[in-house]
Amino acid sequence: MAEHTTRTAPHTGAGSVRDDEAVRFTSDLIRIDTTNRGGGDCRERPAAEYVAERLAEAGIEPAVLEAAPGRSNVVARVPGSDPAAPALLVHGHLDVVPADPAQWSVHPFSGEVRDGMVWGRGAIDMKNADAVVLAVVREWARSGRRPRRDIVLAFTADEEDSAAYGADYLVREHAHLFEGCTEGVSESGGYTFHAADSGGGPLRIYPVAAAERGTAWLRLSAHGTAGHGSKVNYDNAVAALAAAVARISAHRWPVRLTPVTRAALAGIAAAVGVPADPHSPAFDPERDLDPLLDALGPAAAMLRSTVRNSANPTMLDAGYKVNVIPETASAGVDGRILPGGEAEFRATLDELTGPKVDWEFAHHTTPASAPVDAPLFGEMRAALLAHDPGAHVVPVCMSGGTDAKQFAALGIAGYGFTPLLMPPSLEYGTLFHGVDERVPVEALHFGARVMDRFLTASGGGR
Secondary structure (H helix, E strand, O other): OOOOOOOOOOOOOOOOHHHHHHHHHHHHHHHOOOEOOOOOOOOOHHHHHHHHHHHHHOOOOOEEEEEEOOEEEEEEEEOOOOOOOOEEEEEEEOOEOOOOHHHOOOOOOOOOEEOOEEEOOOOOOOHHHHHHHHHHHHHHHHHOOOOOOOEEEEEEOOOOOOOOOOHHHHHHHOHHHHOOEEEEEEOOOOEOEEEEOOOOOEEEEEEEEEEEOEEEEEEEEEEOOOEEOOOOOOOOHHHHHHHHHHHHHHOOOOOOOOHHHHHHHHHHHHHHOOOOOOOOOOOOHHHHHHHHHHHHHHHHHHOHHHOOOEEEEEEEEEOOOOOEEOOEEEEEEEEEEOOOOHHHHHHHHHHHHOOOEEEEEEEEOOOEEOOOOOHHHHHHHHHHHHHOOOOEEEEEEEOOOOOHHHHHOOOOEEEEOOOEOOOOOOOHHHHOOOOOOEEEHHHHHHHHHHHHHHHHHOOOOO
């Protein structure tokens, strides 16, 4: 059900030290190059030291933890006023994906503030959110305010690769630091998605991630008989692999609507003004889903990648000379698995690869899902609507993954909630890993205000 039908503009309010620090810290963190090229090639320590210094200045004791030299994580606990209340984990990663300066309008590690924007790699994913959290907890120290529940802060390494040096390491080796945490929040939710209602009027939707698909990065391998390229060869590894890759690419996965995605469909349809009841037994996903998505217009983009499992071929490797048939050939496939979709994914890959191609997980994390009727979700909604009362807040399933899946192993229900007020001219999704990644200064101010309200209200009030 839609929360509001009015179209009032978001509340921005006056500036503050907190808001200014959110901008400055974003810029400072961007200038610290923490590019993660995969395979262990990254060094987060300078950013971790920066974060630890900002926390220590506020009287918060940080622990800097390394899984390997330079691969640093920071964990700290902000005590709440009620020791009996369950703790809340707030986590964000310090690493970023590579950026080619030649393709950018500004240097990707300049942190330049221009035209009301902070520019650089990590402006959206996700040094902005790290900066906002730092600014909020420092404001608490200045004002003497405290949250009701303990807030455990984790600034992690290696999220942009396998999390082996980051969240996975923390969960395996330092689980005691997260004692009492029942829920957690991190990236990819709470941002403005601009859509249109059924009459064509502007509509602001804030998706909050309550589930995410599991990661299934696959390595395919085929073995055949090596030989001269001019000879007949019916045991060609390259041909077998190519056929399997083509089958995987062409496969249309069946629709699978998880509880979170059904809730998302219902919420977005209500916001847009399209009659639909995806919870009804009469709703046939294979028959009714595509027409409903078409009726939702631009808002359907929040759903299209999360109604099925997926497997996209991304890498091929075979041979060393054009006239030599190689003995082996390999491929990489990026698979994503919906909550509850593991068995179907494995069985389908067995069928699509066939008898001549083997497959294995190069990296695998299980899907995650959190309840959309939890009080925490209501607190996130209330914090957003307090600063944008004309908006609509809906749960969604993420198409990709975050560190939330690692922390789920500790029984922590994870949500994507890093609030940003985005203008219609900037599409949040295209800025992720994109050229000229940038975030509006006012989006950071909005995020700091919403996050402050949410964290201090979480668990039953200020």
